[in-house]
Amino acid sequence: MEIRETDRVVLLKGTEPLLISTTIADILDKAGVSQEDSFDHSVVEASDLTVAAIVDAVQTTPFLSPRRSLVARRVNRLKKEECERLAELVGGVPDFGLLILTFEPVEEGDGERWTVLSKAIKPIGFVHDTNSDRERGGPKLLVDQATKAGVTLDSRIAEELIARVGGHLSEASLELEKLIAVADPGGQVTRELVTELVPESAEWKIWNLLNGLLDGNVEEALKQYRSLVRGTSEIEKAFYRDILPLMRGQLRLIWQAVALREAGLRVESEEAKRFIPSKSSLTEVAKRRNYRYTRIMEMGRKATFDHLTRLMRILAEADLRSKGGLAGSDERETLERMIAELCEASRKRTAGARR
Known part of the structure; x- marks a missing residue:
C-alpha cells in the first residue's frame, strides 16, 4: 500500500469490513x-454530517497528535450532488489534516460517485480498492490474528478456511475467533478443527459435489447435494441463487483448465490470455494463487471435455x-432429476474407464 506521509485525503472502497478496518488502522x-x-x-457516518462539516472537522490544529483525522464511512450513501460538492472541498484539507473516506460496501450505482471523488483526491492523496488485498493479504491477516491470540495457524489452512466460508474474509475472521477459543493455549488451529467446527458455504459444497462427480464418487456428490438442500423449503431460491449459477461458473473454469492442459499452455502465458475469456476467467483466478485456484487446477487434471460437455x-x-x-415438473423434482442425471453421467464415465 503506497500511501505517503504527505497524503491529506484517503479514499477507500471494498466489500470486506475487515479489510477496510485493517487498512484504516494501517494508515492511521x-x-x-x-x-x-x-x-x-x-x-x-458520512450521512450524519453535511459535506462542509466533514471537511471542517479536519481544519482545526491538532491538540496532542501530529494530525487532525476524521474517518467518514459510507460516503457512497451520500447523494450524487453531495459527492460532487465534497470533491470540490477536499482540496481545502490542510497539511496537518487527514481525511479518510470509505465506500462500503460497494454497490451498483456507486461508479459516478467514486469517479468524481477519486479524480479530485488522487492529486492530493491516496485512492485504494481494498478488494485487491483480499487474496494476497487475506490469509496473512488470519495468521496474524491467530498469532496475537497465542495459537498457530498455517497459511494453507487459513486459505482453506476462507474458501470454506465462500471467500468472505470477515466471516472467516469471525469463525477463527471461535476456533481460537477451543484450541489449546499455545497450540494449533488444525484442519481437523476447521472441518469439525466451521460451517460449509454453498460454494464449498458445490466444489465438493463437482469433485465427487469428476471422481465418479456418486455417494459424495449425493451427500453434498443433500447438505445443500437440507432444511430448505424454498427449493426454487436455492436452485437459482446457489446451485445452478455456482455449478455453471465452476464448470466453466474447469473447462478452461482442461483447454489449457490440452493446448499445452501455462495459465500465465500471453497465449493463454488470448485463448480464454477475459472476464470470469481462469487467468483472473490464477492471479490470486489461492485455494480456489488449486482446486480448479486439480479438477482440470482429471476432467475431460466429453464429461464436462455432458x-x-x-x-x-x-x-x-x-x-x-x-417438459418437467416442479423445482424440487427438476433439481433431483438434474442431480440423478449428473450422477448417471459420472457412473458411465467411471464404468467406461474401467473397461
Whole structure:
C-alpha cells in the first residue's frame, strides 16, 4: 500500500469490513494517529454530517497528535450532488489534516460517485480498492490474528478456511475467533478443527459435489447435494441463487483448465490470455494463487471435455425445464432429476474407464 506521509485525503472502497478496518488502522498508524485519541481523531457516518462539516472537522490544529483525522464511512450513501460538492472541498484539507473516506460496501450505482471523488483526491492523496488485498493479504491477516491470540495457524489452512466460508474474509475472521477459543493455549488451529467446527458455504459444497462427480464418487456428490438442500423449503431460491449459477461458473473454469492442459499452455502465458475469456476467467483466478485456484487446477487434471460437455448439457436442460422451456415438473423434482442425471453421467464415465 503506497500511501505517503504527505497524503491529506484517503479514499477507500471494498466489500470486506475487515479489510477496510485493517487498512484504516494501517494508515492511521503510519500517520502517528491513535484510534483511541478522542481529541484529534473521530469516526462518523458520512450521512450524519453535511459535506462542509466533514471537511471542517479536519481544519482545526491538532491538540496532542501530529494530525487532525476524521474517518467518514459510507460516503457512497451520500447523494450524487453531495459527492460532487465534497470533491470540490477536499482540496481545502490542510497539511496537518487527514481525511479518510470509505465506500462500503460497494454497490451498483456507486461508479459516478467514486469517479468524481477519486479524480479530485488522487492529486492530493491516496485512492485504494481494498478488494485487491483480499487474496494476497487475506490469509496473512488470519495468521496474524491467530498469532496475537497465542495459537498457530498455517497459511494453507487459513486459505482453506476462507474458501470454506465462500471467500468472505470477515466471516472467516469471525469463525477463527471461535476456533481460537477451543484450541489449546499455545497450540494449533488444525484442519481437523476447521472441518469439525466451521460451517460449509454453498460454494464449498458445490466444489465438493463437482469433485465427487469428476471422481465418479456418486455417494459424495449425493451427500453434498443433500447438505445443500437440507432444511430448505424454498427449493426454487436455492436452485437459482446457489446451485445452478455456482455449478455453471465452476464448470466453466474447469473447462478452461482442461483447454489449457490440452493446448499445452501455462495459465500465465500471453497465449493463454488470448485463448480464454477475459472476464470470469481462469487467468483472473490464477492471479490470486489461492485455494480456489488449486482446486480448479486439480479438477482440470482429471476432467475431460466429453464429461464436462455432458454435465453442462444436463445443467442447461435443467435450467430450461425449470423455466418451462422443456417438459418437467416442479423445482424440487427438476433439481433431483438434474442431480440423478449428473450422477448417471459420472457412473458411465467411471464404468467406461474401467473397461
